[in-house]
Amino acid sequence: MISFDNVTKEYPDGTVAVREFSHRIDSRTACAFVGTSGSGKTTLLRMVNRMVDPTSGSVLVDGEDVAAMDPVKLRRRIGYVMQASGLLPHRTVQHNIATVLLLNGMDRRQARSRALEMMELVGLDTSLAERYPAQLSGGQQQRVGVARALAPDPNILLMDEPFGAVDPIVRRELQHEMTRIQSELAKTIIFVTHDIDEAMLIGDSVVLLRTGGQIAQAGPPEELLTNPADAFTADFVGGGSHERELTAKTVNGRTLLFDADGKPAGVLRG
Amino acid sequence: MSWISANASTIMERFVDHLVLSLPPILLAFLLALPLARLAVRFRPLRTPITLGSALLYAIPSLPLFIIMPLITGIELRSATNVIIALTLYGLALMVPVAADAFTAVDRDVLQSATAQGFAPMHRFLAVELPLAGPALVAGLRVVAVSTVSLATVGAVLGVPSLGSLFTQGFERNIMPSIVAGIVITALLAVLLDQLIVLIGRVLMPWTRGAGVRA
Numbered sequence: 443m444i445s446f447d448n449v450t451k452e453y454p455d456g457t458v459a460v461r462e463f464s465h466r467i468d469s470r471t472a473c474a475f476v477g478t479s480g481s482g483k484t485t486l487l488r489m490v491n492r493m494v495d496p497t498s499g500s501v502l503v504d505g506e507d508v509a510a511m512d513p514v515k516l517r518r519r520i521g522y523v524m525q526a527s528g529l530l531p532h533r534t535v536q537h538n539i540a541t542v543l544l545l546n547g548m549d550r551r552q553a554r555s556r557a558l559e560m561m562e563l564v565g566l567d568t569s570l571a572e573r574y575p576a577q578l579s580g581g582q583q584q585r586v587g588v589a590r591a592l593a594p595d596p597n598i599l600l601m602d603e604p605f606g607a608v609d610p611i612v613r614r615e616l617q618h619e620m621t622r623i624q625s626e627l628a629k630t631i632i633f634v635t636h637d638i639d640e641a642m643l644i645g646d647s648v649v650l651l652r653t654g655g656q657i658a659q660a661g662p663p664e665e666l667l668t669n670p671a672d673a674f675t676a677d678f679v680g681g682g683s684h685e686r687e688l689t690a691k692t693v694n695g696r697t698l699l700f701d702a703d704g705k706p707a708g709v710l711r712g
Numbered sequence: 713m714s715w716i717s718a719n720a721s722t723i724m725e726r727f728v729d730h731l732v733l734s735l736p737p738i739l740l741a742f743l744l745a746l747p748l749a750r751l752a753v754r755f756r757p758l759r760t761p762i763t764l765g766s767a768l769l770y771a772i773p774s775l776p777l778f779i780i781m782p783l784i785t786g787i788e789l790r791s792a793t794n795v796i797i798a799l800t801l802y803g804l805a806l807m808v809p810v811a812a813d814a815f816t817a818v819d820r821d822v823l824q825s826a827t828a829q830g831f832a833p834m835h836r837f838l839a840v841e842l843p844l845a846g847p848a849l850v851a852g853l854r855v856v857a858v859s860t861v862s863l864a865t866v867g868a869v870l871g872v873p874s875l876g877s878l879f880t881q882g883f884e885r886n887i888m889p890s891i892v893a894g895i896v897i898t899a900l901l902a903v904l905l906d907q908l909i910v911l912i913g914r915v916l917m918p919w920t921r922g923a924g925v926r927a
Contacts, residue, residue: 493828518830528825532843532919545830574919590829600828 443469444490444598444630449499451485451655459485460655462499467647469504469597472624472631474645476638476678482655483634487600490632491520503598518542521591521599521629525606527583529575535561535586536571542594560589565619581612588620592627601633605640617643638679642666650675715889723878723893729792730875730901734864736796738857738905741803742849748804749811750837763809770805774798774866795867795874802863803856810852814845847920850913854906861902865894875901 444467451459460482467473475483488494489501492513500507508516529538539557544550561568564585575583584604591599605613605620617640624631624644633644641648642663650658650666652674659671667686670676680686688699688707697710716723752762777798782789785797818841826840842849865876878894881887914921 491828493824514830514832516830517828522825522828524821524825524828526821526825528821528828530822530826530840531819532840532846532917542829576919 443467443502443504444632445502445505446486446489447500447502449486449489449496449501449655451482451489451494452497458654460496463655463657464499465649465657465660467630467632469630470628471646472629472633472644474633474635474641474648475651476635476641476648477651477658478636478653480653481651482653483651484602486655487602487632487634490598490600491517491522493517518545519594519596519598521594521596523584523587523591523599523601523604525603527575527580527587529583529586529590531575534572534574535566535578538575538586539590539593541590546594556593557589560593561586563592563623564589579612580608581616584608584616585619588623592623592629597630599629599631601631603635604633606635606637613640620644650678715887716893719890723897726873726875726877726894727897727901729873729877730861730864730898733792733795733867733872733874734799734857734860734901737799737803737864738853738860740796740800741807741856741860742853744800745804745807745811745852746842746849749808750815752808752812753815759812763812766805766808769801774802774863775869777801778866778870790871792867792872795864795870795872799860799863803860806856806859807852810855811845811849814848814852815841817848818844843917846913846917850909850917854909857905857909858902861898861905865898 446463446465449463450461453459463482463486475486477483485494489496490503490508492508492511495509500509502508503516530541533541536554536557539560540548540550540553543553543556548556558568558571561571566582566585566589570578570582575586578586584607587604591601605616608616621644631644633641635641635644638648638650645663647661648663648666649660652658658678659666659675666675666679670679688701690697690699690710692698699707699710701707748762752759778794779789781787781794781798785794787794787797822844823836823841826836831840864874865879867874868876868880875894875898878897879891882890882892882894
């Protein structure tokens with residue numbers, strides 16, 4: 443369980459990235475933080491592994507204040523995936539995945555075989571093990587990033603727009619892969635994104651943020667869709683602006699669904 | 713050619729003298745430049761004094777420096793140590809700005825990510841930052857090596873033996889083969905060291921080979 447308890451982050455120049463944010467993420471659930479840039483979502487994420495320390499308030503992991511923990515040890519037990527994959531360019535795929543295992547003192551052979559298992563888990567061909575990151579496609583690099591984060595079997599996974607830099611087809615593939623992995627492993631995940639569709643696909647719950655880490659609405663995706671708290675949520679989610687309302691019409695004996703602009707959105711089954 | 717074979721042992725001695733004069737400054741300049749450059753990059757206000765200082769250092773003409781050095785250090789003018797210290801300063805002057813640029817150019821995202829994986833600061837420097845700055849550091853080291861080998865000849869004017877002695881003495885006694893041998897062997901040594909550094913770089917940084925081969 444991760445709890446944000448009234449956290450504020452103010453920088454020396456006076457900018458407030460996050461103001462008095464409180465929220466709780468239950469164990470073994472995925473929570474998506476969604477918002478535009480400047481909403482403080484990445485700042486919040488980084489407070490969990492102490493890449494950022496709050497100016498006031500506290501972040502608790504399983505009831506323990508992270509401020510009291512050694513940051514290096516804390517980070518080694520929290521998985522972290524970022525947008526630009528952040529792989530070490532001078533190490534092979536296998537070595538990258540084994541990074542934290544080796545930092546934790548696992549012996550090389552064991553770490554290597556664990557890295558190969560992880561490659562299979564995230565759908566990477568193990569023949570890529572000896573490649574360097576620059577020799578992989580963007581999508582493959584992100585898979586390596588996920589495998590690396592999962593290798594030490596952490597309870598918590600922090601994901602900072604992990605699929606933001608890949609093309610839409612690969613992104614969709616990675617999103618579905620992620621939901622499959624989550625259904626198998628059930629980690630406590632904080633997933634930061636600016637894409638509401640991605641947030642609703644990955645998150646068991648969604649926290650919609652406005653500027654300065656203000657919660658516009660938090661709850662399961664259905665609730666944001668069916669019961670938006672205000673115009674901001676409705677607009678962001680698209681439910682109130684008719685964008686997500688579909689109209690059914692029968693064409694050539696099949697029922698097609700049309701969006702608000704009259705463009706075909708899909709075919710109704712059954 | 714007959715002069716060379718007749719003086720082979722002298723040439724060999726000067727060659728060894730030259731290595732003794734030039735290898736320590738190359739290594740020292742490289743090793744000392746790393747922490748200095750890293751400090752300059754880490755603490756912004758230090759950057760200008762450090763890089764500017766090293767640039768000014770390089771602007772001091774070599775002969776006066778060799779002569780002034782003993783006054784400051786108290787070391788004998790004609791000793792190898794005097795030359796080694798002066799050459800180290802020149803090496804630093806070249807290496808510090810290059811190393812500062814090399815560290816600046818390391819991808820911030822990769823460093824952030826390494827921190828997030830749980831690298832402690834010193835470990836991150838040695839295992840991530842240093843190797844990633846490696847190719848640029850090697851480029852700088854090559855210039856330092858060639859420059860140092862060439863500058864070491866100046867010691868001969870002061871009476872510190874090196875390959876430079878072959879041409880200073882060649883001029884004095886008007887022995888053409890001696891002059892040519894001094895110049896050619898100095899150049900060869902420079903090329904040899906340069907290529908050795910390239911080779912070591914390739915072995916230590918395998919990821920820089922064959923990059924761009926996509927899956």
